[in-house]
Amino acid sequence: MGKVTVCVAVVCGVAVTAAAAVVIHRKMKKSGKWVKAMEIVKEFEESCRTPISKLKQVADAMTVEMHAGLASEGGSKLKMLITYVDSLPNGDEKGLFYALDLGGTNFRVLRVLLGGKDGGILKQQFKEVSIPPNKMTGSSAALFDYIAAELAKFVAQEEDDFKPTSGRPRELGFTFSFPVMQTSIASGTLLRWTKGFSIDET
Numbered sequence: 001m002g003k004v005t006v007c008v009a010v011v012c013g014v015a016v017t018a019a020a021a022v023v024i025h026r027k028m029k030k031s032g033k034w035v036k037a038m039e040i041v042k043e044f045e046e047s048c049r050t051p052i053s054k055l056k057q058v059a060d061a062m063t064v065e066m067h068a069g070l071a072s073e074g075g076s077k078l079k080m081l082i083t084y085v086d087s088l089p090n091g092d093e094k095g096l097f098y099a100l101d102l103g104g105t106n107f108r109v110l111r112v113l114l115g116g117k118d119g120g121i122l123k124q125q126f127k128e129v130s131i132p133p134n135k136m137t138g139s140s141a142a143l144f145d146y147i148a149a150e151l152a153k154f155v156a157q158e159e160d161d162f163k164p165t166s167g168r169p170r171e172l173g174f175t176f177s178f179p180v181m182q183t184s185i186a187s188g189t190l191l192r193w194t195k196g197f198s199i200d201e202t
Contacts, residue, residue: 084185091117096162098170100151103177104195106130107147109154111162123161127154133196140202 062078069080094116101108110126129150135143155170178197182188190202 079179081179082182084182086185094119095168096170098151098155098172099175100147100172101175101177102147103175105136107150109151111154111158113162125162136197137199140199143199 065076065078066080069076069078070082093114095114097112097114099108099110099112101110106128108126108128110124112124113122114120115122131143131146135146151172178194179191180188181191193199193202
C-alpha cells in the first residue's frame with residue numbers, strides 16, 4: 001500500500017510542477033518578459049558561436065604545428081613524439097587479447113575476446129590495481145616485477161571461455177602513458193616520469 005501512495009504522490013508532484021511551469025510561461029509571455037528572455041538567450045548563442053571558417057583555421061594551424069613538431073625537436077609549440085604505430089585494427093581481429101595500461105597511481109589490465117567483424121567484442125573483463133607508493137619511487141625492477149606479478153594473477157583467473165586457441169600464445173598490448181622517445185614499436189627511452197612517479201635509474 002505504501003508503494004502506491006508514493007507513486008500517487010510522485011505523479012501528483014510532477015503534474016503540479018508541469019502546471020506551474022505552464023502558468024509561469026503564460027504570465028511571462030503576457031508581460032513581455034518571455035520575449036526579452038528569448039532575445040537574451042539568442043544573443044548569447046550567437047556571441048558564443050564559432051564560425052566554420054575559424055574552426056578550419058584552427059585545425060589547419062594545429063596540423064602545421066604537429067608536422068613542425070615531428071620534423072625537429074623544439075620545432076613547434078606542440079610536443080610531438082613519433083609512436084611507430086604503422087597499422088590500426090580493422091575489425092577482423094578474432095581471439096583473446098590482453099591490454100595493460102600504466103598511467104598513474106593505478107594500472108588497469110584487461111582481457112577481451114574478439115569475434116571479428118560479425119562478432120565484435122564477445123566478452124571482456126578488467127581489473128584496476130593500486131600501485132604502492134614505495135613502488136613509484138623505488139627501483140624500476142621492483143615496479144615492473146610488481147606489475148608482472150599482478151598481471152600473472154589476473155591471467156591465472158582466466159575462465160574457460162577466455163582460454164586462447166590451442167597453440168596460440170596470449171597477446172598483450174602495453175600502454176605506457178609517460179613521455180618516451182621511441183626507437184621502435186617496442187623500445188624507447190623514458191624522457192621523464194610524471195603523475196607521482198620518480199625512479200631515477202629508469
